[in-house]
Amino acid sequence: MATLEQNLQQMLQGSVEDLGCELWGIECQRAGRFMTVRLYIDKEGGVTVDDCADVSRQVSAILDVEDPIADKYNLEVSSPGLDRPLFTLEQFQRYVGQEISVHLRIPMLDRRKWQGKLERIEGDMLTLIVDDQEQSFALSNIQKANVIPKF
Template sequence: MSGKLAQLHDMLAPAVEALGFECWGIEYLSQGRHSLLRVYIEHPEGVTVDGCALVSSQLSAILDVEDPISGDYTLEVSSPGMDRPLFTLAQYAQYSGEQARIRLRTPYEGRRNFQGIIRGVEGDEVVVLVDEHEYLLPIDSIDKGNIIPRF
């Protein structure tokens, strides 16, 4: 997790959890003069529009006071959805056996994109089976990981 993401997580996750939700993960996309801060929330009974609005209101107040992002930005609060992004080793372990799409920050064995079955976690690495070959991908090298929904 980058320094800015860690700062935002440490600032926002306690507020999300105080409202009875799990802070599933945070994405911060700096896009020149206008950035996007997306906070994914989870709840055992599901996430509703009202739940997102409640969390958004609370986080907006915190962000206004703390002012961790310079310039304009948009705050989005969302459910992780069916193609849920994965942020932590615990989340990858939880979805062991599921199909996932993983993109690395830098190439590993000549490739950055992997699509396969999550086999689990070993130490600080995610084990992914792609075309009968297991890859151990360090969590710190993963730029983005998502579950591929089954219909």
């Protein structure tokens, strides 16, 4: 069964692309009876406030018609930022060689949070270099991942 995020991704992807943006990812977070639906959009040259507003209007109209969310929700649209979250295998592949952080669903070696250089991806396994040691993680065990920006 598909998650709400997957259903929304499928429902909204084409409309976001029609506006000249890439739908980078979707996060749904529940707080009590309310939910926040956060869309991350990206495009060549960067995302503007107008891009976010245009996508927000378009997505709001679609969600009003399709009504895929049973609860009350707030819609947020933003760029992924410098510390962009990583959602898909393809996105991880773009950042091989860079520092990332991962938060695991199931701890490994008594740790849920890991940070290191993304060394390689083989199948659905990611390998990070952490303290000069290789650590491999199944993509399915990664709850959240972000790029660590370099300044």
